Amino acid sequence: HAKAAGRNGVAVFETPMLAAAERQLTLGRDLSAALDKGELSMHLQLQVDHAGQPVGAEMLMRWRRADGKFVPPDVFIPVAETTGMIVPLGLWVLRQACEARLALEAAGHPLQLSINVSPRQFRQPEFVAQVRAAFEDSGVTPHAFVFEVTEGLLVEDFDVITAKMRELAALGIRFSIDDFGTGYSSLGYLKKMPLYELKIDKSFMRDTPHDANGTAIVQTILAMADHLGLRVVAEGIETEAQARFLGENGRPCMQGYLYCRPLPLPDLVARLECGFA
Numbered sequence: 001h002a003k004a005a006g007r008n009g010v011a012v013f014e015t016p017m018l019a020a021a022e023r024q025l026t027l028g029r030d031l032s033a034a035l036d037k038g039e040l041s042m043h044l045q046l047q048v049d050h051a052g053q054p055v056g057a058e059m060l061m062r063w064r065r066a067d068g069k070f071v072p073p074d075v076f077i078p079v080a081e082t083t084g085m086i087v088p089l090g091l092w093v094l095r096q097a098c099e100a101r102l103a104l105e106a107a108g109h110p111l112q113l114s115i116n117v118s119p120r121q122f123r124q125p126e127f128v129a130q131v132r133a134a135f136e137d138s139g140v141t142p143h144a145f146v147f148e149v150t151e152g153l154l155v156e157d158f159d160v161i162t163a164k165m166r167e168l169a170a171l172g173i174r175f176s177i178d179d180f181g182t183g184y185s186s187l188g189y190l191k192k193m194p195l196y197e198l199k200i201d202k203s204f205m206r207d208t209p210h211d212a213n214g215t216a217i218v219q220t221i222l223a224m225a226d227h228l229g230l231r232v233v234a235e236g237i238e239t240e241a242q243a244r245f246l247g248e249n250g251r252p253c254m255q256g257y258l259y260c261r262p263l264p265l266p267d268l269v270a271r272l273e274c275g276f277a
């Protein structure tokens, strides 16, 4: 409402916007240098089944600047998506995941690894070829991996996206809908896509089981996934009450601070070595 505020209002309105744009620009520049400077790393967060047994882990990117400060993924991933930096970053993550899987196999813990794939990365024409090359070069089986995509990927070019998913599924890769229920896409895609899993967003888990509406949403997702034959991972599990509720309702896999924080690979292996629980 710069106009209503008059001549001076324009300046007041524009300055914070320019400052924000400038911050994004700087962040984008720093991020493209971060990979070369070795400031990026991957953490892994354990996923457990209803009995608390480790079944998999999600790969989560970390950016630690030279001054030791961490930049949260929720801040830098959107910037990487806008600048296109997510394409080389995503490729790097894929190769990190292959290495992590090999290390886990060698340690006797062949966990299934989940990888977040951004829409822009997925939409690259070379994506399938790059994925195939990463698996061939490392010698890891694609069956070891779940690609987590968000509903945002599914709102446009549905047929192109589905065809690509089928190509990757034919290689053995499984697909998960991350943050399920928080996007704007219709439910129709669920039966048309080669899906393996739904991830219940932590925003729904936050209200479960103390809030009736939040709990109803979680129960509905669990029932729907059951009817569709899809596996479920509930994320953001922080309390025993949440875990108990899920144990009595659908028994999905769980991921959250209650079980394990995201950790560097050696720390995760150490946790697994001492029996985890």
Ligand code: C2E
Pocket: 045, 059, 060, 061, 072, 073, 074, 077, 093, 116, 117, 118, 148, 178, 179, 202, 235, 236, 237, 238, 255, 256, 257, 258, 262
């Ligand atoms: P996401 O894929 O939904 O990942 C789950 C997020 O929930 C992670 O945040 C994880 O640390 C956090 N989390 C796990 N358990 C709990 C819990 O019990 N309580 C709470 N409050 N949070 C929990 P993180 O690591 O900050 O990542 C944020 C988002 O950044 C991810 O959300 C994902 O969308 C994106 N991201 C992270 N790594 C990558 C990556 O390698 N590639 C892409 N494209 N996106 C990534």
Ligand code: MG
Pocket: 058, 116, 148, 178
């Ligand atoms: Mg995820």
Ligand code: MG
Pocket: 178, 179, 199, 201, 202, 235
């Ligand atoms: Mg999620």
Ligand code: MG
Pocket: 179
């Ligand atoms: Mg998320």
